[in-house]
Amino acid sequence: MxxxxxxxxxxxxxxxxxxxxxxxxxxxxxxxxxxxxxxxxxxSVTEVRRVAKGLPQAWFRGWEKPGEFDAVPSDEQPALIFGVQGSALPADPAAYEGLLPVERxxxxxxxxxxxxxxxxxxxxxxxxxxxxxxxxxxxxxxxxxxxxxxxxxxxxxxxxxxxxxxxxxxxxxxxxxxxxxxxxxxxxxxxxxxxxxxxxxxxxxxxxx
Known part of the structure; x- marks a missing residue:
């Protein structure tokens, strides 16, 4: 290697x-x-939304602490943990709490x-x-x-x-x-x-x- x-x-x-x-x-x-x-x-949520407007096809993924969601069933984890396309980002600012910065x-x-x-x-x-x-x-x-x-x-x-x-x-x-x-x-x-x-x-x- x-x-x-x-x-x-x-x-x-x-x-x-x-x-x-x-x-x-x-x-x-x-x-x-x-x-x-x-x-x-x-x-910030403002920057996420601004960039998503210009690149709706891009994938956005929230930041998480190592192991933070290990004990949480996958269907109960925030969508941003897995990645969301710009056109489907959450509208509620609360959905981004604890997940900033967001990677695009x-x-x-x-x-x-x-x-x-x-x-x-x-x-x-x-x-x-x-x-x-x-x-x-x-x-x-x-x-x-x-x-x-x-x-x-x-x-x-x-x-x-x-x-x-x-x-x-x-x-x-x-x-x-x-x-x-x-x-x-x-x-x-x-x-x-x-x-x-x-x-x-x-x-x-x-x-x-």
Missing amino acids: SNDIAYPVFCTPDPALALSTARRLVEFGRTEFCEVRAYAELP ELDDLPVGSIEDTFITLIGPNAGELNWDSLSWPDAPELDFFGESKHAEVTLLLNTRTRDFDEPAADHTVLVHVRSIDVDGRQLQEPYAHWLAQQVGLTVTGPGQR
Whole structure:
């Protein structure tokens, strides 16, 4: 089993510019099989309803404490625990009590189908766009072979980390490569630098797991 590591290559307060920059990387590694995932964390009922109005087909799932509903029969658990499409969200604000933030997610979509709408709707909320099933080419001058399994691009919105634990007023593009750690040194980091350079970017910080 292998893992990826993602390096920041661009940061800007302009979400449209961040998206266009991420797309340059996506196009560099694009295949006929690549897909995009959109994810956001929504901290209030107002934000959930606003985003659901623009994306009624998206799935919304409430936050729960680990084990909170283990002893509750499934037919008695809140619908938001299992996930509800935007068009079927509860109307009563009380239904969201103890379940915020609500996660909003769309998976396995065609590239180009959701990205512009998503960055328009994200507002101040933390979220990400992730493109996977890309294919990075060989870099023979660096003795690196191409990468498919961990060839991804991520656009972090209003956060600096993949864990969403560092809120920000800007947006960061990450390029993913395979993680190969030897004595604390990432052997694939030069490959990430090379990939960024192919589209006029540069690695700007340490890798994120």
